[in-house]
Amino acid sequence: MLDWNLPYLTEEHKSLVGLMKEFCQREVDLKKLNEMADKPIPPNATSADLRARMPWDLVSKAHDAGIRQIAAPTEFGGGGYGEDHLGLGAMAETAGYYGGHFGRLNTITWKQLAAFAYVPKELAEEVLGDFMRDRKTMMGASITEPNSGSDFLLPYDVPGAAGQYLAHKEGDEWVFNGDKMFCTAGGVSNYLTIMARTEPKGPLSKSVTQFVIDTRLPGWSIARVNDMLGNEIVSNVQMHFENYRIPDRYRVSPVNGAFDVMKSRLAGKSLHMFAHLGWSERTWEDLKEYAMNRIQGGKPIMQHNNVGMLIAETDCLLRLARLQLYHDAWEWQSLGQGQMRDVLGWYYINWYIKRVFTRIMEAGFEIYGGMAPQKELTFEAWVRLHLSIMHGGSTGGLSLVKAANIIAKGGQASPPVEDALYES
Amino acid sequence: MNIVVCIKEIFDPEATADSFRLDAANKTLVGSSKVPKVVNPFDEQAVEAALRIKDKMGARVNVLSLGNNLDRVVVKKPVHMGADELFLLEDESFLGSDSWSAAQALAAAIRKIGDVDLVLCGRQAADSNAGQTGLAIASFLGLPCVTVARKIEVSGDIATVERVIANGYESVEVRLPAVVTVSNELGQARYPSIKNIAKSNALKPVLWKPADIGLTPDICGTQGRRLLATKLFLPVFDTNCEIVGGETVQEAAQNLAVRLRQERIL
Numbered sequence: 001m002l003d004w005n006l007p008y009l010t011e012e013h014k015s016l017v018g019l020m021k022e023f024c025q026r027e028v029d030l031k032k033l034n035e036m037a038d039k040p041i042p043p044n045a046t047s048a049d050l051r052a053r054m055p056w057d058l059v060s061k062a063h064d065a066g067i068r069q070i071a072a073p074t075e076f077g078g079g080g081y082g083e084d085h086l087g088l089g090a091m092a093e094t095a096g097y098y099g100g101h102f103g104r105l106n107t108i109t110w111k112q113l114a115a116f117a118y119v120p121k122e123l124a125e126e127v128l129g130d131f132m133r134d135r136k137t138m139m140g141a142s143i144t145e146p147n148s149g150s151d152f153l154l155p156y157d158v159p160g161a162a163g164q165y166l167a168h169k170e171g172d173e174w175v176f177n178g179d180k181m182f183c184t185a186g187g188v189s190n191y192l193t194i195m196a197r198t199e200p201k202g203p204l205s206k207s208v209t210q211f212v213i214d215t216r217l218p219g220w221s222i223a224r225v226n227d228m229l230g231n232e233i234v235s236n237v238q239m240h241f242e243n244y245r246i247p248d249r250y251r252v253s254p255v256n257g258a259f260d261v262m263k264s265r266l267a268g269k270s271l272h273m274f275a276h277l278g279w280s281e282r283t284w285e286d287l288k289e290y291a292m293n294r295i296q297g298g299k300p301i302m303q304h305n306n307v308g309m310l311i312a313e314t315d316c317l318l319r320l321a322r323l324q325l326y327h328d329a330w331e332w333q334s335l336g337q338g339q340m341r342d343v344l345g346w347y348y349i350n351w352y353i354k355r356v357f358t359r360i361m362e363a364g365f366e367i368y369g370g371m372a373p374q375k376e377l378t379f380e381a382w383v384r385l386h387l388s389i390m391h392g393g394s395t396g397g398l399s400l401v402k403a404a405n406i407i408a409k410g411g412q413a414s415p416p417v418e419d420a421l422y423e424s
Numbered sequence: 425m426n427i428v429v430c431i432k433e434i435f436d437p438e439a440t441a442d443s444f445r446l447d448a449a450n451k452t453l454v455g456s457s458k459v460p461k462v463v464n465p466f467d468e469q470a471v472e473a474a475l476r477i478k479d480k481m482g483a484r485v486n487v488l489s490l491g492n493n494l495d496r497v498v499v500k501k502p503v504h505m506g507a508d509e510l511f512l513l514e515d516e517s518f519l520g521s522d523s524w525s526a527a528q529a530l531a532a533a534i535r536k537i538g539d540v541d542l543v544l545c546g547r548q549a550a551d552s553n554a555g556q557t558g559l560a561i562a563s564f565l566g567l568p569c570v571t572v573a574r575k576i577e578v579s580g581d582i583a584t585v586e587r588v589i590a591n592g593y594e595s596v597e598v599r600l601p602a603v604v605t606v607s608n609e610l611g612q613a614r615y616p617s618i619k620n621i622a623k624s625n626a627l628k629p630v631l632w633k634p635a636d637i638g639l640t641p642d643i644c645g646t647q648g649r650r651l652l653a654t655k656l657f658l659p660v661f662d663t664n665c666e667i668v669g670g671e672t673v674q675e676a677a678q679n680l681a682v683r684l685r686q687e688r689i690l
Contacts, residue, residue: 001439079622
């Protein structure tokens with residue numbers, strides 16, 4: 001059971017947590033969600049196939065409860081919590097704890113909705129109006145490309161490197177040609193926000209524009225489904241653009257100025273970490289229960305020193321990871337990103353939290369033994385998901401490279417690149 | 425239509441047994457500080473019943489609770505669901521209430537709220553499971569009481585209540601004002617609304633102490649109890665494993681039968 005007596009959270013946050021907990025306990029069938037995510041994906045799956053894998057009934061109920069759209073601005077029918085990183089983080093953690101996959105099912109959309117506080121009003125009205133009416137769609141994002149995956153956003157800002165030329169302007173339209181590589185929820189979303197290099201030779205920080213794209217327009221297709229070790233229910237696709245055209249009003253940021261806009265926004269990846277933290281805490285509790293109840297040598301294995309030590313170690317790691325996440329969210333929210341005292345926070349979280357989850361995984365295999373890979377345990381589903389998102393928010397190692405880059409500059413990030421990397 | 429719903433803050437029934445410590449000397453159960461509090465689930469259904477009446481014919485729904493240092497996240501939940509006002513009887517002297525002393529204070533508060541047409545309570549609290557408070561409130565107020573409702577419809581000054589009985593339900597009519605206790609058969613309570621959660625920061629509950637409702641501390645809480653606990657203990661279940669053997673399977677079976685007979689099990 002999660003302890004919500006955290007000094008970072010207000011009464012309002014705790015009420016939101018209560019709502020999420022109640023919703024998950026009433027509506028989420030963990031076993032069913034795991035089975036849905038585990039369903040094989042046909043090699044040439046279409047968007048219709050991918051949509052058929054989705055728990056739309058659950059998504060629609062979350063919509064009716066106001067949970068799905070909580071991060072959208074109130075003027076467009078949302079809950080208005082897009083800037084409340086602590087509130088959304090606590091809800092994400094709760095959803096992960098009580099709902100497993102349901103956690104990321106929310107955070108994938110929340111991260112995008114929060115950004116609509118900054119897009120031109122006309123575009124927000126159009127896209128969010130459509131989103132609010134349609135209870136059976138997601139909203140995703142895409143950054144990576146075939147030749148620049150987790151390394152799309154390098155800390156070096158070398159001219160012409162990383163993301164490649166994707167979109168150019170013709171009259172009042174932007175024309176896209178090329179591919180986006182790992183797009184979570186790309187096959188089940190009507191709208192996606194994407195980062196596109198619009199200046200071929202410049203450094204990335206001055207060459208990328210952010211757009212909203214409508215996946216129902218001609219020229220957009222699924223090049224392939226990325227069938228992963230641990231698939232998420234929302235699936236993951238490579239998108240192909242061929243003479244795909246959108247009007248200029250679908251542009252979110254100034255031309256070549258995506259990073260200038262992004263730096264002031266909510267740290268979306270951190271929301272995913274909250275969701276994954278919740279599921280990990282639940283996984284740890286299951287592990288502890290097993291250790292308390294499994295008898296070997298006349299006593300529960302929890303009383304065997306090697307097992308007890310692993311349980312205590314992973315408890316400690318999880319507690320620290322949780323504090324780190326909440327502290328970072330609090331600092332972000334209360335001081336503002338540009339004012340953050342610890343600009344290294346996210347990079348260390350992204351590295352450390354993955355180490356923590358990996359250590360829990362190791363402990364799980366030690367403690368469950370032969371039971372560990374059995375599908376009857378939710379541990380198995382958690383392990384697969386963990387492995388498949390190890391790269392998220394750039395790899396842990398790359399985060400340390402970025403951190404080192406900042407340390408070398410005397411501990412100060414130099415906007416806009418590092419700020420934007422936070423968002424990546 | 426003026427409705428008062430009485431709610432009780434209890435430890436989350438989801439909490440595991442090891443979250444609690446039995447204080448035998450004081451005959452009470454002490455929950456760890458990490459165990460969250462929740463609204464008694466039956467009381468949530470009473471709130472839902474009130475809100476259904478409000479949806480249908482318009483009503484003012486007042487929520488009333490009793491205790492000390494009540495968790496605002498818990499007691500505001502009915503407001504997040506759609507109730508209008510929150511009254512809290514908060515004082516140290518309210519601690520340790522039994523059904524009698526709680527009902528006495530709640531009834532006094534209901535009198536003070538005034539012009540109440542309908543009082544709703546959960547059928548029982550999920551911690552004590554006594555099921556007495558609603559009836560006792562009715563008694564203190566001199567009102568009729570219908571228990572274990574699964575549906576309430578109001579027309580004029582008559583409430584038609586379907587109450588759960590062993591083999592189904594019976595429909596009874598009661599003249600208002602009245603007290604009705606609500607059962608889980610009413611159906612699930614609605615979710616709190618995010619809009620109401622955001623709004624409720626501004627909501628200031630009405631706070632009353634014993635003197636505000638015309639009571640003195642010596643008849644509230646522990647001091648006003650009519651229920652005397654004589655002993656609080658955890659039942660002990662001893663198990664002994666005895667292997668009944670024999671030279672052959674048949675002999676072992678015979679010995680087992682004899683043993684079971686000796687213990688008067690067979």
